[in-house]
Every structure is written in C-alpha cells, then in structure tokens.
Amino acid sequence: MLNVSDLDVWFGDPPDRVDAVRDAAFSVSKGESFGLVGESGSGKSTILRAIAGLIDSWSGQIEVDGTRIEGARRDRAFYKTVQMVFQDPYASLHPRHSVDAVLSEALRLQGMGDIDRRITRLLEDVGLGKGFRFRYPHQLSGGQRQRVAIARALAAEPRLLLLDEPTSALDVSVQAEILNLLKELREEHGLTYVMVSHDLAVVGHICDRLAVMQQGQIVEIMSVDALRRGAGEQDYTRHLIAASQ
Amino acid sequence: MSETELSRPISRREWLLSDAPQSRRQAQLGALYQGWLTFRANKLAMFGLIILILLFGMAIFAPWLAPQSPFSQNLADRLQPPSAAHWLGTDSFGRDILSRLIHGSRITLFIVGTVALIAPVVGLLIGTIAGFAGGWVDQLLMRITDIFLAFPKLILALAFVAALGPSIGNAVLALALTAWPPYARLARAETLTIRNADYIAAARLQGAGPMRLLIRHIWPLCVSSLIVRVALDMAGIILSAAGLGFLGLGAQPPMPEWGAMISDGRIYILDYWWVAAMPGLAIFIVSLAFNLLGDGLRDVLDPKGAKE
Numbered sequence: 001m002l003n004v005s006d007l008d009v010w011f012g013d014p015p016d017r018v019d020a021v022r023d024a025a026f027s028v029s030k031g032e033s034f035g036l037v038g039e040s041g042s043g044k045s046t047i048l049r050a051i052a053g054l055i056d057s058w059s060g061q062i063e064v065d066g067t068r069i070e071g072a073r074r075d076r077a078f079y080k081t082v083q084m085v086f087q088d089p090y091a092s093l094h095p096r097h098s099v100d101a102v103l104s105e106a107l108r109l110q111g112m113g114d115i116d117r118r119i120t121r122l123l124e125d126v127g128l129g130k131g132f133r134f135r136y137p138h139q140l141s142g143g144q145r146q147r148v149a150i151a152r153a154l155a156a157e158p159r160l161l162l163l164d165e166p167t168s169a170l171d172v173s174v175q176a177e178i179l180n181l182l183k184e185l186r187e188e189h190g191l192t193y194v195m196v197s198h199d200l201a202v203v204g205h206i207c208d209r210l211a212v213m214q215q216g217q218i219v220e221i222m223s224v225d226a227l228r229r230g231a232g233e234q235d236y237t238r239h240l241i242a243a244s245q
Numbered sequence: 246m247s248e249t250e251l252s253r254p255i256s257r258r259e260w261l262l263s264d265a266p267q268s269r270r271q272a273q274l275g276a277l278y279q280g281w282l283t284f285r286a287n288k289l290a291m292f293g294l295i296i297l298i299l300l301f302g303m304a305i306f307a308p309w310l311a312p313q314s315p316f317s318q319n320l321a322d323r324l325q326p327p328s329a330a331h332w333l334g335t336d337s338f339g340r341d342i343l344s345r346l347i348h349g350s351r352i353t354l355f356i357v358g359t360v361a362l363i364a365p366v367v368g369l370l371i372g373t374i375a376g377f378a379g380g381w382v383d384q385l386l387m388r389i390t391d392i393f394l395a396f397p398k399l400i401l402a403l404a405f406v407a408a409l410g411p412s413i414g415n416a417v418l419a420l421a422l423t424a425w426p427p428y429a430r431l432a433r434a435e436t437l438t439i440r441n442a443d444y445i446a447a448a449r450l451q452g453a454g455p456m457r458l459l460i461r462h463i464w465p466l467c468v469s470s471l472i473v474r475v476a477l478d479m480a481g482i483i484l485s486a487a488g489l490g491f492l493g494l495g496a497q498p499p500m501p502e503w504g505a506m507i508s509d510g511r512i513y514i515l516d517y518w519w520v521a522a523m524p525g526l527a528i529f530i531v532s533l534a535f536n537l538l539g540d541g542l543r544d545v546l547d548p549k550g551a552k553e
Binding site: 052053054076079082083084086087088091092093094095096098100105106109110131132134135136139149152153155156 | 264265266267268269271272276442443444446447448449450451452453457461462465466
C-alpha cells in the first residue's frame, strides 16, 4: 500500500538547511497498521506531511498503492486514497465552519452525491449523533472535535489513513475512546494506518509493526510483539522502552 | 425537529441558544444571536449604535425633519445665535444651521459608506492574495502597498483631488484610494497566520484549490477583523472628508457638507462661535459613535478576543 525509500526531508536552504528526515525507508502492506515512534523533533510527523504533500522539499521515492508521487502536487486519485487526521483537534477544524459545512465541503470536493445521507452516516460512524451536525467547533469538546476530524478524513472513503498523534492533545479518558474508535473503523472499513506517536502504549494498542526514529533516522523496525517483550535490537529502542515503563 | 421537542414548546430564546441546533438556519441564527447578546452587553457600544441609527433615520427623513430648506438664504437673519426660531443659529447667509446639519448627514453617510465599501474590499483582495500566494506576488503587491503608505494620507488625497478636479465623488474616490493600504497589511498578516493552519492543510487534502481556500476558508476569518478596523477607521474617514471639505476640495458650495460648513464659519469663529462649532460637534458625535460601535464589534467579531 505504501512504500517509502531513500526519503530525505529538509527545511530551508543552505547554510540554514535543517535535515529533518534522512534516508528513511519502510513499507506498509494493505490493511496493516504501522507506527512511527520517537521523541519530539525526531522527524516522524515530517514523514507524514511529506507523504500527504504538505511539504515539498523532499527527495527519494514514495509510492502509494503502486503510484509514484512527485513533489507536493497530488492528483484527485491520491486524495481519494490517502487522508490525514491531525494532532490538535482545536487547530484542525475551521472556527467558522459548522460540522455540517466541514463534512459537506469534504464530500462535495470528493465528488460524492447524496450528501445529506452520507453526512448522517459519517457522524454515526464516528459515534456522533445527528444532534452534532449543525454545531460549530466551539460547541464541541476536544474528543468530539477529533471525531469530526476523523469523519472528515473518512468522507473520501480512503484506504490509507495518516494519523498524526491523533490523541496526544486529548484527556486520557478521551484518548482511549478515540483509539478504540480508530480500531473499530479500521476493521469496519479495511483501512491501512500509518500512525505517528511518541506514546509507546498508544502504538502498542493500535499498531502491528512500528519504526523507531531518532534524530531524523529510522533506527529500527520491529513488531509490536517484540515491543511488548521489550526486545529492541538497538540501544536507543531499549532506552525508549525502558523510559516508557 | 423530533417529537420530544415538539411536545414541549420552547421559547424563541431557547431555540436560538440551543447547543444542538437541528438545522443550518437555526445554527446560523443562533450564532448571530450569540453575537448580538455579546454586543448588547457592551453599554457604550449600544450607545454608539443608537446614535448611528438616529443618524441613518436623520439622513433618510432629512426633507421632513429639517425645519427649513438648507439652501434658502435670508441675509436679514445672518449669524443669528441659537434661538427658538433657529435652534442652532444661522450662518453668514442666514441659512438655518440645524437644517444644513440634517441634510449634511446624507453627504457624510454617502462618503463614509462608499469609502467603507471600496477600501476594505480592495485591501482584502490585495492582502489575502499577497499573503496566500507568497513569493514575488507578495513582494510586488506589498511594495505597491508600501508606496501608498509612504505618503501622508491627506496629502495623497489632495493630490488625487487636484488631479481629478474638486467634487464630492472625487473626494470619496481619493479617500478610498488612500485608505486601503492598512487593510491590505492587516489582511496579509491574518492570512499568514491562517495559511499554515491544520484546517487549511485538511482542506487541501480534500483537493480544495487555491481559489476555494482563499474565498471559503481565508476570507471569512479576515473579514471580521477588517469590519472592526473599518468601524474604528470611520471616524478618521469622516475627519479626512471634513478636512477635504474644509480645504474646499470636497463638497462644493452650497452643499451642506459638515467640513465645508466649519470652513465657512472659520472667519467668524471668535464672534459667532456656533457657525463652526455646531458642525464640529456633529462630526465629533458621529466619530465617537463609530468608535464606540467598533469597540463593541471587536468584542463580538475578533477571533483572538473571542471567548473559547
């Protein structure tokens, strides 16, 4: 589903150039859930943004569903295949757009018909009732906002969902709800996940495999079972696991 | 609406303030009502609004409200102090100052309204395009803005009027042309903070093109701060228009423009103070009202000041 190799991402021009990601490579197969973990600043979100086309300063190969991607331009087919959920639900919803406006715009842009029925279904999918349809973001809690953001991502009926720390801005109790929702949605819709997190417990809950990142490089790719056993091959991985226990 | 809600009649207020609106219209009206409640809580802003409503009423019904014609001269009655016959006195041609002020409110509103329609729209277009496009487009548009900003406003307006010829229409045009750069700056600054927001990225990921992002996502967020700015700038615009009138480059005699009326009274200011003071008072009250209104609007509209 997703193949990344030789990926370099940088910001700025020399002499101020910062290499955020160096030589990253991983692949995610259909239906799999893949985690990217590391400290803040390790470049994990940057990889997601490069895949999504939100950063244009990158080189290497990214292949989504067998199609090579270039630069920051993406075509309609890409947006129908790949969607993203952002970290901060307070920043990812337009403050002047109601839930209805957000979802109907997404559906319209994706060329969907029968918008009324689809909005109702999307809201049900993410566990929000019809009563939420005409609310504005300031009338929603953090968890409800993130549900709306997930519904927006699902509007395109994508197959690959990029999750950028979808729970880190939420309360602990709400985190669990959102994680369970993501798990259910993945089973229901047969989605593939790439999830960025600094929280090993979250990754352990959602993912099958994960890549550990340090200072822009992937130091190790391991299975979640190995993570649970605490069996990292690299010192840094073992250090990270020990720190999270 | 579901049955449970129909069974219990709800008041209009409850319907408007509902946390779970049932339709698009209810949600929009609810948001408007919320804004109105915030605005109403600001007593001074309400005071400003009431004055401006009165001003509008005055302008609309001027021919019926004014006790006399604003143009009828009576040299026997010239420079009369305020009295029962002439509430605000008469000017050097014996014209009733109150009548002239009432008719002058039309001119003031015309100037303010037209400038308020042109300048922010031009500023919004230029500012958001510059901020959103970035690169050389931004450079070009902002340097043009800088050039306009580098001139003193009134001097630039004077130059325009001098080139176009003195008339009220040209004065308005000149004021609008000199008033847009601050709006462009403001709109660009807002756009720069908005354009990298996650909700813009999310819309991009849905395939939204630049035009849609600009019109549907960026403009609605810039407009509110522009409206506040316009309301606060109104006073300045009225004063600039009065300044042009005072210099004889705006409204031409015998039009009862407030600034021109002050100018007429200038020579008599020591002996017949009311000739210049009355239109001055009118300008002062209207400017103050616009400032108060702008302050109240900021509480309602400015996203940064909003409760959240």
